[in-house]
Amino acid sequence: MRLGIGTTLDHDSPQEWADALVGMGCTTAVSPFDCTAPQSLKREYLAQANSHALSIGEVGVWKNVMSPDQSERQANLAYAQQQLALAEEIGARCCVNISGNSGSGGWDQYSASNYLPETYDRIVETTQNIIDAVNPQRTSYAIECMPWMVPDSPEQYLQLIADINRPAFAVHLDYTNMINGVERWIGKNAFIEHCFNLLGSKVVSVHVKDVQLSANLPTSIVEIQPGKGDIDFNLVFRQIAKLSEETTVFVEHLPNRDAYAQAMKYVYKTLKSL
Template sequence: MRLGGTVCCDHPAEWEDKLVQSGFRAITAPFNCETPREETERLLRIVEKHDAAIAEVGVWRNPFDPVTGPASLDYAVHQLQLADEFSIPCCVNIAGTESPFGWDAADPGNFSEAMYRRLVSSIREIIDRANPKKAFYCLEPMPWMIPDSPEVYLQLMQDVDRKQFAVHMDFVNMINCPRRFLDAESFIEECFSKLGPYIKSTHLKDSRMDPMQLTTVLNECSPGEGSLDFVRVLKIIDRYLPADAPVLLEHMTTFEEYRRAYDYVAGKAAEAGVCI
């Protein structure tokens, strides 16, 4: 697998040095559809020079916000076109919400039939308008949004019925109850066994639960700071995905945090006999 993450750097002139120091073989796109063309091409040359791969282009905007929704949907179209132009396999967003509390907030309406129909329609519109040939539009699973299980993801793919709609894997986001947490590795195996052929990018992090706190509180955390058995997890990923599949660490805020997480996972990969 190509293990990597986001290259954190406050100074653009130092970005290439940070990429080299990170050891990452896969990264999130360091540009978007609004980046000046010459800057995008400069970054692409650096990535190619160091044999890294850009695994995904992020959208991270809410197409169902009553004010900004239309602009967010347009942005998703442009980001998918960008990914397609540069053969970046995954353009990823979350489903979105009508909640007034945030672009990624939990809300009862997130699981309504009306929202499901809106979601299917929005995904079709984004793909049809962008008309990609190489890139795929994907949704990151969320604990309180569709898709929140491998079965729901498969059903959504069937209902969207677009060849360029595929899977972004974030199994920790679907570990959203004690039953899944307490048998996490079996659930992760289920995720990859059902969705493996459609996965274009994978996020890697850890999960922890306080076994004595009521009611249930689950938190994501950096690899090694939770309860997942990363030797087993990495063997599962290696079994179901191609050898060059991108696997991205996420949600660290500094270069040093990413470096520690990378070193931890690399060590577990060596234990597991998994090549990174």
């Protein structure tokens, strides 16, 4: 597996970026540039990545390709296609987005319309559109699992794979995002193992996060610093170890550089113990 953090950190040069990541023990990185970057800057970053033995694990889209605003949706769709083309150009492990919010509110938030049959059909069609515009051979397009939109279960992801029916469509596994209720919380170890068993052959990248059940009513399951919550990381890394050696594994959503450094130390301590 290749380990990294889900941010580029503040930096003043490509070398500073690469030095900081390698200093934390990273062997992969999220792309520090997008499709709008000049070729000269891309070359600088890629040269530093190569000299530091860093792969580019994820090219992010992070835009709402399901927006109810048609002009916004079309602009975001074009950007997703361009980001997938960038991932193909640089040989990134995957290009990743979420399916998107089809209703009002934030781009990554819940709407009742997210679960309508016609929304599901649009997700399938949109994903096919993104992939077909690029026809990638070296990279994959993946949708990150979410708690309140498709896919929110491994079974739903498996159905998406069948319906999208494109070899370049792969799995970006975020098991914590799918621990979205008490039933899954109670059986979280079995659920995590089930995710890997069902989807493992298509997993290209994994977010490794920790979660904790808080006392807030009615139910509040929140992300927390890896190692300080209730996720069994021994189980998680045993499952990841069964996947391709090029599988990218990212710690994310931490508040600062020190927190990321501590998280990476915890990850390596866990791996050493195994």
